[in-house]
Amino acid sequence: MLEGIRDAVRKFLGGTTSYDVAVDEFIKDLQKALISSDVQVKLVFSLTNKIKERLKKESPPTSLERREWFIKIVYDELSSLFGGDKEPEVNPGSLPYVIMLVGVQGTGKTTTAGKLAYFYKKRGYKVALVGADVYRPAALEQLMQLGKQIGVPVYGEPGEKDAVGIAKRGVEKLLSEKYELIIVDTAGRHGYGEEAKLLEEMKEIYESVKPNEVILVIDASLGQKAYDLAKRFHEASKVGSIIITKMDGTAKGGGALSAVVATGAPIKFIGTGEKIDELEVFNPKRFVARVLGMGDVEAIIEKI
Amino acid sequence: MSLEVTDMILEDLKRELIGRRVSRREDLESLVKNSLKRSLREILKKNYNETDLIRLIRDSNKPFIIIFFGVNGVGKTTTIAKFAWMLKRNGFSVIIAAADTFRAAAQEQLALHASKLDVPLVKGKYGGDPASVAYDAIQSAKSRRVDVVLIDTAGRMHTDKNLTEELKRVVKVAKPNMKILVLDSLAGQDALEQATYFEKIVGYDMVILTKVDADSKGGIVLSLAYKLNKPVGYVGIGQDYESLVKFDPEWFAERLLS
Numbered sequence: 251m252l253e254g255i256r257d258a259v260r261k262f263l264g265g266t267t268s269y270d271v272a273v274d275e276f277i278k279d280l281q282k283a284l285i286s287s288d289v290q291v292k293l294v295f296s297l298t299n300k301i302k303e304r305l306k307k308e309s310p311p312t313s314l315e316r317r318e319w320f321i322k323i324v325y326d327e328l329s330s331l332f333g334g335d336k337e338p339e340v341n342p343g344s345l346p347y348v349i350m351l352v353g354v355q356g357t358g359k360t361t362t363a364g365k366l367a368y369f370y371k372k373r374g375y376k377v378a379l380v381g382a383d384v385y386r387p388a389a390l391e392q393l394m395q396l397g398k399q400i401g402v403p404v405y406g407e408p409g410e411k412d413a414v415g416i417a418k419r420g421v422e423k424l425l426s427e428k429y430e431l432i433i434v435d436t437a438g439r440h441g442y443g444e445e446a447k448l449l450e451e452m453k454e455i456y457e458s459v460k461p462n463e464v465i466l467v468i469d470a471s472l473g474q475k476a477y478d479l480a481k482r483f484h485e486a487s488k489v490g491s492i493i494i495t496k497m498d499g500t501a502k503g504g505g506a507l508s509a510v511v512a513t514g515a516p517i518k519f520i521g522t523g524e525k526i527d528e529l530e531v532f533n534p535k536r537f538v539a540r541v542l543g544m545g546d547v548e549a550i551i552e553k554i
Numbered sequence: 555m556s557l558e559v560t561d562m563i564l565e566d567l568k569r570e571l572i573g574r575r576v577s578r579r580e581d582l583e584s585l586v587k588n589s590l591k592r593s594l595r596e597i598l599k600k601n602y603n604e605t606d607l608i609r610l611i612r613d614s615n616k617p618f619i620i621i622f623f624g625v626n627g628v629g630k631t632t633t634i635a636k637f638a639w640m641l642k643r644n645g646f647s648v649i650i651a652a653a654d655t656f657r658a659a660a661q662e663q664l665a666l667h668a669s670k671l672d673v674p675l676v677k678g679k680y681g682g683d684p685a686s687v688a689y690d691a692i693q694s695a696k697s698r699r700v701d702v703v704l705i706d707t708a709g710r711m712h713t714d715k716n717l718t719e720e721l722k723r724v725v726k727v728a729k730p731n732m733k734i735l736v737l738d739s740l741a742g743q744d745a746l747e748q749a750t751y752f753e754k755i756v757g758y759d760m761v762i763l764t765k766v767d768a769d770s771k772g773g774i775v776l777s778l779a780y781k782l783n784k785p786v787g788y789v790g791i792g793q794d795y796e797s798l799v800k801f802d803p804e805w806f807a808e809r810l811l812s
């Protein structure tokens with residue numbers, strides 16, 4: 251779907267129609283491609299409006315042709331949505347550091363808890379996990395199997411039904427045992443309708459554990475609902491960063507872009523497979539360049 | 555909703571409404587609403603299939619074999635547990651094949667469901683061959699005269715060649731009476747790509763949409779109901795066993811407009 255953007259860039263750069271017509275056409279193509287990649291409609295229009303405004307206000311530097319300059323603006327605006335130039339800081343700012351993973355059912359929280367534990371363990375931190383999902387059958391067992399695989403201890407209370415209590419006792423115990431990085435896995439929830447209680451529970455976990463960072467785990471295939479969902483999570487427990495999972499599928503994470511806007515939180519990692527080491531630090535530039543067509547965009551950036 | 559479907563609804567509305575004279579405001583509102591509802595209903599009904607699965611199973615040779623597949627985390631295993639519950643309530647005996655031998659605790663997850671539901675389970679070994687788990691379950695169903703075999707499979711992405719081959723093999727060995735594609739209703743346009751992929755590799759007879767409780771407006775449902783040439787059979791509307799309902803276009807059209 252986002253391939254549509256790449257084609258539009260190519261068409262625009264190589265086109266022979268007048269500049270103004272080409273710009274209009276490109277913006278329409280961009281809007282279509284973004285909407286069919288599940289980026290929220292409102293967001294698409296605010297992005298293209300920003301691009302149009304800059305076109306009016308600024309003028310191209312001498313080193314660039316007008317068309318190239320235009321693509322550079324598109325690139326800038328898209329990149330700044332995804333977190334700008336810098337790679338996210340993934341090392342904890344202070345120690346000990348408590349991370350809480352939240353998200354909708356089945357997005358990959360438990361798997362990602364294992365992946366993060368492995369990632370930080372390799373960086374030399376003393377890591378432990380807490381299993382606070384009391385609903386999904388064998389949720390704790392799943393986390394334990396992952397923990398065992400990477401040699402990271404897991405705190406859990408089999409049979410206990412009070413997720414808030416488990417999280418609180420787990421984090422306290424692990425802190426007293428001098429673990430530096432503690433990752434709390436929680437149950438999947440969306441919080442609508444009957445699940446309002448579950449959102450309340452998440453908030454209680456958040457308030458009693460007081461994590462240094464809440465990470466929202468989002469599935470790359472998530473559609474137009476992404477904005478609303480992310481907003482609800484953010485309101486219940488302040489989201490500090492986002493991980494997009496399942497980037498190895500065909501979905502390119504358009505929904506996740508809406509989540510970034512809804513929370514103002516940066517994307518830190520992407521999941522690229524089911525295995526424990528299939529986690530990458532998110533690189534906004536690379537991501538956007540891929541969206542726009544790597545070669546074309548890089549060539550333009552180099553000219554500046 | 556995809557642009558294509560949106561365009562179609564708009565076209566329908568234009569065709570019905572342009573040039574019509576309306577005297578009062580209320581009339582206009584109900585006129586638009588009714589036209590819209592008609593259009594939605596038509597889309598939702600396009601591939602709707604009246605056949606009742608329960609009746610179909612009753613009328614078929616036993617064991618009736620159903621395989622479930624889909625990408626990671628959409629709700630396959632949970633849907634199987636819901637299915638087992640529904641089938642038992644309809645008087646069928648059921649056996650489940652835990653042919654996800656890959657994901658951590660996939661076996662234990664299904665084992666807990668099976669014991670809660672009091673349904674026999676044929677387990678596999680982690681790293682073992684899923685096709686042989688399916689095969690064992692079918693043999694066991696035959697010898698114990700069990701009515702329905704439900705085969706759970708590991709989540710797999712359309713980009714993974716090995717897992718694609720694996721699924722083909724399981725289907726070849728199991729020779730299912732029915733192949734069910736499980737899709738997450740929270741997914742966006744990618745759901746269509748998923749459907750295309752599974753259609754290409756093994757084909758499927760019915761779609762089940764999960765997590766519809768998260769999105770009362772049904773998100774992708776309309777696009778799917780329109781664009782897939784397969785019926786949506788059931789929708790998942792919660793995490794407990796009772797939360798699987800037969801898909802009804804009328805009900806859904808109402809829901810979309812409410």
Ligand SMILES: Nc1nc2c(ncn2[C@@H]2O[C@H](COP(=O)(O)OP(=O)(O)OP(=O)(O)O)[C@@H](O)[C@H]2O)c(=O)[nH]1
Nearest residue numbers: 355356357358359360361438496521522523626627
């Ligand atoms: N292909 C792929 N699969 C992934 C990735 N991350 C997680 N998964 C798979 O997604 C499925 C769901 O993962 P879980 O970790 O159980 O998801 P969860 O969010 O903990 O689920 P709940 O606890 O039920 O809400 C599993 O099959 C994982 O193996 C990824 O980056 N790529």
Ligand SMILES: Nc1nc2c(ncn2[C@@H]2O[C@H](COP(=O)(O)OP(=O)(O)OP(=O)(O)O)[C@@H](O)[C@H]2O)c(=O)[nH]1
Nearest residue numbers: 355356626627628629630631632709765790791792
């Ligand atoms: N709210 C809600 N949650 C659901 C529904 N169906 C499944 N889930 C939840 O989604 C999560 C993932 O479900 P699973 O059944 O493990 O998904 P799966 O497709 O078997 O996952 P993998 O085997 O890892 O690919 C669980 O937390 C389920 O409780 C539904 O209709 N509504």
Ligand SMILES: [Mg+2]
Nearest residue numbers: 359360383389
């Ligand atoms: Mg989990």
Ligand SMILES: [Mg+2]
Nearest residue numbers: 630631654660
């Ligand atoms: Mg499963």
